[in-house]
Amino acid sequence: MLKFDNVTKTFNGPQGEIKALDAVSFTVEPGELVDIRGPSGCGKSTLLLTAGTLLQPTTGTVTIDGEDPYALSPNGRSALRASTIGFVFQQFHLVPYLSVIDNILLPSAVRKDARAHDRALELLNRFGLEHRGHHVPAQLSVGERQRTALARALFNQPKLLLADEPTGNLDPENGEIVLNTLKNFAAEGGAVLLVTHDTTDCATRTLQMLNGAL
Amino acid sequence: MNLWRLIQKELFFRWRGSLAALVAVTLAAGTLLGTLNLLRLHETSAVNILAEKERETKVRGAALREELRKATLKLSFNLLILPEQIDLKDWYADQASEYDLPESYAQKLAESGVVTVRHFLPTIHRKLVWPEQGRTILLTGTRGEVANLFKNPRKPLVQPVPEGGIVLGHELHTSLGISPDDTVPLMGRDFAVHRLHEERGSKDDITVWISLKDAQELLGKEGRVSSILALECLCATGVERVREEIQKLLPGTQVLEMGSRVLARAETRIRAGKETKALLKEEAKQQAKLQAGRERLAAVLVPLIMVLCGGWIGLLSFTSARSRRDEIGMLRAVGFGTGRVLMIFIGKAVLIGFLGGLFGYVLGAALPAIFARGLEGLTSANLVAGWLLTNLLQAVLAAALLMVIAGWIPALLAARTDPAEALREK
Numbered sequence: 001m002l003k004f005d006n007v008t009k010t011f012n013g014p015q016g017e018i019k020a021l022d023a024v025s026f027t028v029e030p031g032e033l034v035d036i037r038g039p040s041g042c043g044k045s046t047l048l049l050t051a052g053t054l055l056q057p058t059t060g061t062v063t064i065d066g067e068d069p070y071a072l073s074p075n076g077r078s079a080l081r082a083s084t085i086g087f088v089f090q091q092f093h094l095v096p097y098l099s100v101i102d103n104i105l106l107p108s109a110v111r112k113d114a115r116a117h118d119r120a121l122e123l124l125n126r127f128g129l130e131h132r133g134h135h136v137p138a139q140l141s142v143g144e145r146q147r148t149a150l151a152r153a154l155f156n157q158p159k160l161l162l163a164d165e166p167t168g169n170l171d172p173e174n175g176e177i178v179l180n181t182l183k184n185f186a187a188e189g190g191a192v193l194l195v196t197h198d199t200t201d202c203a204t205r206t207l208q209m210l211n212g213a214l
Numbered sequence: 215m216n217l218w219r220l221i222q223k224e225l226f227f228r229w230r231g232s233l234a235a236l237v238a239v240t241l242a243a244g245t246l247l248g249t250l251n252l253l254r255l256h257e258t259s260a261v262n263i264l265a266e267k268e269r270e271t272k273v274r275g276a277a278l279r280e281e282l283r284k285a286t287l288k289l290s291f292n293l294l295i296l297p298e299q300i301d302l303k304d305w306y307a308d309q310a311s312e313y314d315l316p317e318s319y320a321q322k323l324a325e326s327g328v329v330t331v332r333h334f335l336p337t338i339h340r341k342l343v344w345p346e347q348g349r350t351i352l353l354t355g356t357r358g359e360v361a362n363l364f365k366n367p368r369k370p371l372v373q374p375v376p377e378g379g380i381v382l383g384h385e386l387h388t389s390l391g392i393s394p395d396d397t398v399p400l401m402g403r404d405f406a407v408h409r410l411h412e413e414r415g416s417k418d419d420i421t422v423w424i425s426l427k428d429a430q431e432l433l434g435k436e437g438r439v440s441s442i443l444a445l446e447c448l449c450a451t452g453v454e455r456v457r458e459e460i461q462k463l464l465p466g467t468q469v470l471e472m473g474s475r476v477l478a479r480a481e482t483r484i485r486a487g488k489e490t491k492a493l494l495k496e497e498a499k500q501q502a503k504l505q506a507g508r509e510r511l512a513a514v515l516v517p518l519i520m521v522l523c524g525g526w527i528g529l530l531s532f533t534s535a536r537s538r539r540d541e542i543g544m545l546r547a548v549g550f551g552t553g554r555v556l557m558i559f560i561g562k563a564v565l566i567g568f569l570g571g572l573f574g575y576v577l578g579a580a581l582p583a584i585f586a587r588g589l590e591g592l593t594s595a596n597l598v599a600g601w602l603l604t605n606l607l608q609a610v611l612a613a614a615l616l617m618v619i620a621g622w623i624p625a626l627l628a629a630r631t632d633p634a635e636a637l638r639e640k
């Protein structure tokens with residue numbers, strides 16, 4: 001599903017080159033939940049954004065669903081993200097002026113879906129947000145926000161879920177909900193790439209990262 | 215979920231920014247439209263005032279002309295036709311000269327139709343020394359009248375002197391001791407006294423009248439006269455014109471008008487009318503100058519306000535685009551393309567532009583009407599002339615255009631936001 005082949009990403013900072021990814025190669029197959037672990041600054045978020053078709057690698061190839069996203073046009077990449085990839089971030093990145101249900105429905109602005117509303121309600125119920133549907137993110141608890149973000153990531157029924165420290169800001173109980181969701185998603189045949197720096201035991205495979213390399 | 219809903223939600227969520235942009239674009243559209251409307255109202259006012267004055271002048275002029283026409287019809291005037299060589303100074307002094315003109319001119323004028331003349335008095339005058347008496351006299355040869363062809367023959371205006379007769383002024387017949395039945399010799403011919411005048415206290419007292427024919431023979435001026443007096447002339451055109459026409463008709467003459475105060479007054483008033491017209495013209499010029507001044511001011515003020523409002527809108531859009539980086543990053547991650555993001559920003563700009571155009575239209579139509587209420591010469595129809603559908607459309611389009619132009623670069627920046635960067639930021 002997701003394949004990194006010798007991927008390197010360097011940034012040109014003011015203090016010279018920074019190698020955020022150093023010849024990274026790995027795969028995530030459907031049904032797998034791969035956990036990448038490593039200290040702060042080792043390149044985990046860079047890896048995730050590169051996998052999410054948002055950050056072009058300096059060298060090496062990324063393959064998603066048999067396709068090199070960086071060979072596509074920018075619009076092609078957008079379409080690929082809309083159809084195939086779901087994101088969950090530590091900072092949730094909810095749209096502040098949209099209600100919970102509208103945030104969940106956000107992907108439907110790109111991919112029209114007659115059943116969009118039903119799906120959104122379904123997700124609302126699944127994440128215990130049925131009484132929060134018309135609240136805006138500022139009115140939610142932190143856990144509710146991450147659950148909303150999770151629901152949005154799942155809305156388009158992606159094949160690949162990319163999660164960047166999704167439990168980082170959460171209490172253990174909500175962290176549990178998030179991790180269980182990821183586990184279930186993988187169990188149902190999805191591919192999950194999870195990035196954390198604390199230990200979890202839900203992964204089918206764990207990769208250790210240090211200074212940009214696995 | 216669609217873009218429209220997204221735009222709408224954001225618009226109300228960040229209502230302070232939206233309101234600021236709305237105020238700016240309303241101000242711009244209102245200023246533009248209001249200035250145009252105010253200029254139009256000022257112009258209409260000037261045009262109306264001038265039209266009213268012009269109408270008044272026209273009415274007054276028409277009344278004057280009518281009065282003149284009536285006066286001309288009712289009142290006759292008198293013309294004195296003299297040989298053109300005569301110096302008027304001498305003429306007024308002596309009423310005699312050695313120059314002459316054809317007697318037939320009287321007939322010619324009567325037949326011309328230029329003027330209707332009741333009476334013609336062809337006369338020959340000479341100042342000479344009476345050879346038999348050794349006295350200076352004014353010899354006047356006169357005839358009754360030439361009947362105007364277009365009129366019935368009239369009673370002679372002056373008593374004609376029959377041929378062979380003589381009429382003497384008071385000083386002459388008293389000093390010479392002439393009595394009514396005498397025969398008086400004059401230049402070798404005998405004349406029977408026809409009448410002896412009473413004292414008149416004028417040149418008449420030393421004047422000798424004989425018949426025109428006799429005088430012409432005595433002076434060797436057959437068929438010639440010194441002057442022709444046309445009495446009680448009537449014409450449709452003005453005196454001035456008649457004089458010119460007569461001078462053309464009778465070459466070698468000058469034409470004097472003898473006293474007609476009514477006509478003079480009428481002509482003065484017509485001249486006054488002409489002056490009023492000149493004043494009107496001057497006023498129109500003044501108004502045009504004022505209007506041009508206003509337009510110049512508007513030509514500076516309106517673009518200035520547009521630029522200021524445009525700058526303000528640009529700044530607001532830029533701030534908005536910056537503060538929405540995080541959101542844009544997420545939208546891109548969810549699958550929004552750059553075009554869609556651009557559309558969100560431009561859509562908002564257009565929406566605010568439409569609203570601002572609508573408010574600006576109301577402002578731009580209402581305020582000038584209030585300002586211009588004191589302006590002279592405006593009807594209530596003029597005051598509401600700004601409430602026009604085309605004005606509304608123009609205002610809405612102009613406002614939307616301003617919003618899009620001012621917000622274009624910030625919107626492009628927003629669309630080009632690197633989602634990876636935006637999502638990494640805390």
Ligand SMILES: Nc1ncnc2c1ncn2[C@@H]1O[C@H](COP(=O)(O)OP(=O)(O)OP(=O)(O)O)[C@@H](O)[C@H]1O
Pocket residue numbers: 011012013018019020039040041042043044045046047197635638
């Ligand atoms: N856009 C960028 N420009 C310059 N340097 C960058 C950029 N993005 C990442 N880096 C650098 O790349 C390295 C890896 O960063 P990254 O955010 O991937 O680390 P991380 O493992 O996610 O850390 P954390 O656990 O704290 O989130 C860091 O040293 C960072 O400073």
Ligand SMILES: [Mg+2]
Pocket residue numbers: 044045046164
């Ligand atoms: Mg990170």
